[in-house]
Amino acid sequence: MDISITVIVINLFVLLSLAISLFKSKEKTILSLKNALKSLAGIMPYVIIIVLGIGLMQGFLSREIISGFLGEGSGFSGVFLAGLLGAILYIPAIVSFPLTASLIENGASIMVAAAFITTLTMVGLVTLPLEIKELGKKFAILRNLFSFIIALIIAIIIGVFLG
Amino acid sequence: MKKLIRNYLCLSIVIAIFIVLLFIFPQNKESIIENSVNYFFEMALILPAVMILMGLFNVWISEKTVANYLGKQSGLKGSLISVFLGALPTGPLYVAFPLASSMIKKGASLSNIVIFLSAWACLKIPQELVELQFLGWKFMVLRWTLTVILVVIMGAVIEKLVSKNSFVG
Numbered sequence: 133m134d135i136s137i138t139v140i141v142i143n144l145f146v147l148l149s150l151a152i153s154l155f156k157s158k159e160k161t162i163l164s165l166k167n168a169l170k171s172l173a174g175i176m177p178y179v180i181i182i183v184l185g186i187g188l189m190q191g192f193l194s195r196e197i198i199s200g201f202l203g204e205g206s207g208f209s210g211v212f213l214a215g216l217l218g219a220i221l222y223i224p225a226i227v228s229f230p231l232t233a234s235l236i237e238n239g240a241s242i243m244v245a246a247a248f249i250t251t252l253t254m255v256g257l258v259t260l261p262l263e264i265k266e267l268g269k270k271f272a273i274l275r276n277l278f279s280f281i282i283a284l285i286i287a288i289i290i291g292v293f294l295g
Numbered sequence: 296m297k298k299l300i301r302n303y304l305c306l307s308i309v310i311a312i313f314i315v316l317l318f319i320f321p322q323n324k325e326s327i328i329e330n331s332v333n334y335f336f337e338m339a340l341i342l343p344a345v346m347i348l349m350g351l352f353n354v355w356i357s358e359k360t361v362a363n364y365l366g367k368q369s370g371l372k373g374s375l376i377s378v379f380l381g382a383l384p385t386g387p388l389y390v391a392f393p394l395a396s397s398m399i400k401k402g403a404s405l406s407n408i409v410i411f412l413s414a415w416a417c418l419k420i421p422q423e424l425v426e427l428q429f430l431g432w433k434f435m436v437l438r439w440t441l442t443v444i445l446v447v448i449m450g451a452v453i454e455k456l457v458s459k460n461s462f463v464g
Contacts, residue, residue, distance in 0.1 A: 139340045142424050146344035153351055160354045168350030171385075172343065174299060177306035179338055184313045187331030191323035224387075225422045226345065230334050233429035245430070246438060253417035259389050266392040267399075267408075271457050275409060278453065282445045290437050 175226060182227040186234040199239025204295070206244065211287050214244040218251030219280060222258040225249075243291025250283035341428050348421040349385045356383050358394055365398050365411060374447045377407040381414025382423075391415045399462045406450030413446040 154161045189198075202210045223231070232245045255276050256263070263272040317324050361380050368376050381391075395408045403411075418439060426435050 135340065136428075138428050142341050142428065143344045146348050149351055150347060153355065161351075164350035164354045165347065166350070167353050168343075168346040171349055172346045174302070175342070175346070177302040179342065180306055180335070181309045183331050183335045183338065184309060186334050187327040187329075188313065188316065190330045191320070191327035225417070225419065226342075226425050227338075229422075229425045229429040230338060234330075234334065236430075242434070246434075249426075249438070250417060250442070254413055256388060256416075259392075262389050263392050266396040268457075268461055270461070271405070271453065274453050274456060275412065275449075278449045279413065282442075282449060285445060286438060286441045289441055290434070293437055294433060 175224065178224050178227045182223070182231050186231060190234065190238060193238070195239045198235065199241075202235060202240035202244045204241045206241070210241065210244050211247045211284060211291075214240075214248040215251045215280060215283050215287070218248045218253075218283070219255040219276075220257055221252060222256070223252060225253050228252050241291060242294045243287045246290040247283050247287035250286050251280055254279040254283065337428070338425075341424060345421045345424050348424070352383060352385050352421065358384060362394065362398055362401075365403050365407065369404060369407075371447075373404065373407050374410055374450065377410040378414045378418065378443055378446075381411040381416075382418045382420050384415075385419065385421060388412070388416050396462070399459070404454060405457060405459055406447075406454040409450035409453050410446050413442070413449070417442060 150161065150164075153164060200206065202214055206213075228249060232240075232249055235248070236242065236245050257276075260272060260276060263275070267275075317327065361384055365377060365380050391412055395412055398411075399405065399408055423435060423439075426438075
């Protein structure tokens with residue numbers, strides 16, 4: 133395990149934010165930390181489930197299988213499949229990034245990864261009923277449909293630049 | 296609280312399945328455990344920081360503050376403010392829907408609401424720290440840029456297609 137510069141920068145940045153907050157208000161800072169602890173307890177099951185899932189995926193699905201469905205050679209169907217999975221699945225964004233990183237490590241293309249992350253966060257079939265209730269049928273369906281199309285465009289451009 | 300208990304129950308079941316699988320397929324055991332442990336530590340190095348940042352946002356930037364600023368500006372400036380406001384507070388997307396709905400009734404433009412919801416969903420600052428850690432800054436910057444451009448266009452299109460009158464009342 134190596135501690136990267138990214139890790140150091142992230143932790144320093146948050147430490148600095150915490151110091152500024154403490155300087156401005158002690159009560160609010162304590163409340164923030166309490167909130168943080170609560171969120172940590174809330175997200176922990178997801179983190180462990182995803183981490184175990186990543187381990188199992190790497191143990192049981194060969195590189196060939198993953199790259200066959202989601203790799204460079206899978207073309208548009210791979211991007212579409214990943215986009216569809218992202219739209220259906222309901223995974224917190226925070227744990228979706230390590231999951232995606234492990235997919236790339238095991239043969240998925242960058243293009244597919246971008247499609248997956250974008251639909252996972254922006255398109256929500258699970259939350260669609262609530263969105264319709266709050267914002268109306270036309271708005272909700274159009275937003276999800278356009279977001280899906282946008283995800284495919286983002287994926288293709290990212291694939292061209294970084295693939 | 297109920298949800299928390301349910302999630303931990305779910306977790307126990309997954310752990311049980313995981314252990315059973317390791318017993319049935321002992322030949323894969325080592326690589327599976329090593330991979331899981333590696334990813335767990337990589338998460339553990341930043342997760343407390345991300346959660347603290349979320350906590351700070353929750354306390355210092357209330358939904359009321361966001362609501363006050365959203366929808367006051369129009370045009371490109373309004374679009375960029377909507378991106379910024381969406382990226383700030385925390386909480387899942389379903390928290391943003393009722394907020395968006397009340398903002399429309401108070402006069403925010405539909406295009407700003409679309410941009411706000413999209414930024415809320417996929418450009419959240421605390422969660423972006425995790426993206427930075429696992430996918431790198433090149434991927435993150437490119438995805439941010441493309442998302443902002445395309446979401447602004449989507450906002451304009453949806454505003455043309457959906458009548459705002461359907462929201463009033």
